[in-house]
Every structure is written in C-alpha cells, then in structure tokens.
Amino acid sequence: MRNYCFSTEVVDLDNQYPNRNKRESKYYWDELNHLICAGGFHSIEIPYEPKWDFGGRSGIPRTLRSITTKFETVAGYMQFLKENGIGSIDCVHMNPSLFCRGVLPMYFGAMEHFASEAISFAAEAGCKVVTLSVTPPWFQVHNLLGEQSEEEFLKETKAVIKRLAAQVKTAGGTLCLKNEYWGLLRGEKITAFLDQLDGEVMLDLDTAHLAAAGDDIEKVIRDNAGRIGIVHLTDTSFEDWDETWKTALPEFPAGGATKVFTDPGFGKVDLKAVICCLEKAGYQGTYVFNPRNSYDISRSILRTRYYIDTQLDR
C-alpha cells in the first residue's frame, strides 16, 4: 500500500488569479483540509514559506509563527488537522528563494535560519521528511552573485546544507534536496552534488522538474537508487526550447504563455512508469502529489484522485 500525500502548494498565493484574496484568510485554509480529505488524502505537505509572516498573514498555515498565532501550539494544529480529516504532515518543503535578494551573506543567513526553523517545526509536527530547494532560480542567483562565481555559491550552499542535515538527523528525520528545473543544480546535476554530501542528504525526486529540465527520469532514479528520500509525482508537458529556465519568472514562459505544471495525467510524464521504476529501485517512501499553483484547487484534488484510482492503483 503506497503512502500518498497531497501538497498544499496547490494553492497559489503569489500570482494573480480571480478571487485570490480570500486565500489569505484562515477560513479558506480550514476548509482546504476538508477538500483534501474529500479527495481521499489524509496527509499533507506544507511549503514552509516565511513570506507571509512578514505581512502578518497568519491565516496561512505555512510557518511556525502563523501556526502558533492561530493554534497556539504545533500540537494544537496537529489536533485540529486530525479533527478535520488530515492525519499527518508527511513532508515540509522549504524554499529559500524568498531571501535571494540584497546581499549574499543575508541570503545564506536567512536560508539557514528559516530552514532550521522549518526543521524544528517538522520535528514537532511528527514529520520525518524536510525537503529543501537546493538553490533559488538561476536568474535570482545571478542577480545576487556580483563578483562571486556559481562554484563559490554552491560551496557555501553545501556548507549550510551539511549543518542543516546534522540538525535533521538529530531530530530523527531526513533532509532531501529538491532541484527545480530553474535552479543551478537542475536535472542530473544534482547527482554529483549529492555525492559530495557524505550520504547524509537524500534526493527529492520531482518528476515534472526533471522532465522540464529535459532529463531522463528513470536514469536519475537508477543513479540515485537508495538515496531517494521523497518523491513528488508532478506532471508537465512543457518543453523548454528557449532557455525559459534562465528568465525572471521561469514558471511563466514569456513568448509562449503556458501552465508549466499540470494536474497529474494532463501532462506528458508517465507517472505509472516512474512508480514502477522507483519500486524496482527499492523506494518505499511517500509519494507527494503537487499540482503546484493550481488554477482550480478543488478540480486538481479530484483530478488527482481520479488519476490515482484509474491509472496508478488499478
């Protein structure tokens, strides 16, 4: 029996869509649990996003601050989730791109501070997997680098990750790295980076990101067998012909507007084959479904459930 989890990253808080504003109120997120539960999912992934702390948007349950503001304690939040159909948080995703502005020391300082906070939150919530976006998008990094090179940036990134990995290990969990298609370690580049981390850090295999980077997903699975800590079953039909990954908003390809990330089954990634390959490689962990930044959350949840029932679990 596979463990399926649904990501609340399905909710787009950053970009303009009709009726977006209600997404900052607590009632919206309370109800989201019911929608996810009604779709047959009983565990969630939380994107740890401190951006909303700074605006006092604590109705959005994405950080320790917001959760303790509305539920007093993490235990109180977990109890609330249980009473509303969600039994566990199975993955916490920390993306440090928010801090990729200003100066480099500030980026690394904020990344480590908030990733550390995310790890503490995960431990308190009983979540065993924390996944970290390994670098911000290429465009943002290059705006910040100044005189420094990518190599120096990655060297410092590695040092921070090693410290975070030690913290996760102490907490009894696993630190994974997510390599988005717009990052410095896109596609297969992540493999060599993981090799340098002494087996302490695992891979977050995100299928749509690998596909958008033009990589052979099954090869990445084989190359990283034994160190895949979490899987995001995401779909896309996007083909990056003109280096969209290097642009300011790589999730929104200028010149050929499209939705990069689709609901599962609506893109070109053969997720059934991916699961088959993962199981052959011995993967027994959680599968997170993440129709990231959906245009229609309820529809995405139900489409995912239909896809699971008719394609993956058949």
Place this chain on the structure above:
Amino acid sequence: MENNIKLSHMNHWKTIPYKKIDNFRDFYYEDMSNNCYFMDWDRILRYHKATGYDGIELAPWDLAEILGLFGSPKEFTSFAADHGIEVSGMFHGCDDSHIKEKHEEVVAAGKAAVDTLKQFGGIHLNTCPGNNYYGNGPLDEEGLQNIASCLNEIGRYAEDNGIKVGIHNEFFCVTNKLNHRRLIDITDPECVHYCLDTAQVVLMGDDVLDFYDTYKDRICTFHWKDTADPGVADEVRYAKDVEICDDGHRWFWEPGEGTVPMKELWKKVAESGFKGWVSIEDDGAPDYLAAMALSSYYMKQVLGKIYW
C-alpha cells in the same frame, strides 16, 4: 479643459507573471477559464484605461518581479504610457521608525524608495509611518518624535527630488487613534504631507470630515475607499495580524458600498479646490476588475457630478 482630478489605482493585483501574452487564444484553450485574462501587464493596464483610470500606484512588494519582466523602471513606465497610464506613486513602509537606533537605516530605505519612484516617474510616496501597533505600541512621546524625525528627513530628500511623501496611517498602525493627528502636527508641513485613506481614518474611529477640515492643507493625495466598520474597537486594532480577518470579514469596500460619508467629504474636497491624483484602493476585493469598474463609476458618475 483639463480636469482637477486624475484617477489612479493602487495596484493590489498580485504578482502579474507576464509582460504581454501573445498566444492568448492558445493559453485560453489550456483550461478554458478566465485565468489568462489576469496574468499579463498588457491586459491589466488595458483594464485600467478601459475602466477610466489614468494612473497606477505601485506596490513595492511587486518591484522585483516588475523589474525582472521589464528590465528597468523606465521600460515599465514607457510600456504603461503606451497604454495611456502614468505611474502616480508608490507605497512605502517605514518599519522601525520609532526606534532611535534604526533612524539611519529607516531613512536610507526611505531615500531609496524615493529614488526608485523617481525612476518610475511617480510623484507620491505614500508612506506608512511605522510598524503595526501589536508588539510596538503604545508609543511614548520619544517614539513618536523618532517617527517624525525619519519622515522629515525622508520628506526633505523627497521634495528635492520632486516627490511628495504622504503619511498613510493604517488603522492597525503603531501611530493610531490617540496620536496619529499629533504625528502630523510634529512633522514638517513643508515636506511631509498626508495621503488621506478615507477608510483607514474612519476605521481608527476618527471623524473623517473634521479630519479633512483640519488637515486639508497637508493632504497631497488620497486613497479613496469605503468601510462598513467605523471605529473598530481598540482590542481589535491593537491585536496581532488584524489586517486579514480569520472569517473573511472585509475591512474595505468600493466607494459607496460602505458607510463613509463620501459625498459630504467630496464636497469639502471641492470647496478646497483640491487638484491632483486620487487613488482608488480596493484591497480585499474578490474581483479586482469588477472593483475597479464599480469604483470608477462611483467616482466619475456620482462624485464627479459634484466636482471633477
């Protein structure tokens, strides 16, 4: 004949991810919804012009993405001008201004905001004077003087650069019902002006008509919006994270949909002969296009019959 009033719109559309969508029909067919109607600056600016606005007020939290898409403020301004839209101003927040040790940092950030706005061609830097009340209030006289000192220094720099700093006091701000008038009184009238947010002042529990009579000479622009919650209780205004309500309650409404005495206030605006930008601010609206259209109609067809 040129009008006295120029209508602008404080941009609360969230991050707009495209500059211009050329494959609009293809994009529509991807999910056959109205999402693609609200995802590029080209169409958002068209909506501004089509619904009767001549200006847009920028939000500083959108600048990184705007500059990523357009490359420079000048390019954005030029693109907006092609749509018949000027940048009227920008919002700014003076966080930590009440803390003496933060003075230099706060002033530097304010001057940087002035520089940015100047590059966009705007003239109004509408400035929240400080942090939220929660965790920072109540302020003593020294704290208030520290805020005034920051505003004066930023204001002088702004005047030298053709920009007007206008205090924009949120109802949950550290300067609040008991001292927001005093803050105006202790700032330099030559360089610190006031952006009258018609809803925020009413939410704080002040009399907006009396406020206008008292400070009309300081008012350089408006955030014109309505509320149905006059005089929100202290324990609400001073609480943590009150801007967004847990249950979806809205503090702000389109002009005419709340209880602010819009016509009476506008008559006073007419009597004082105000000339300049008036920004509609529709934060909290579920449908910005509808809110922009409703607001513009009210301003031009209802208030506009009194004065324009």
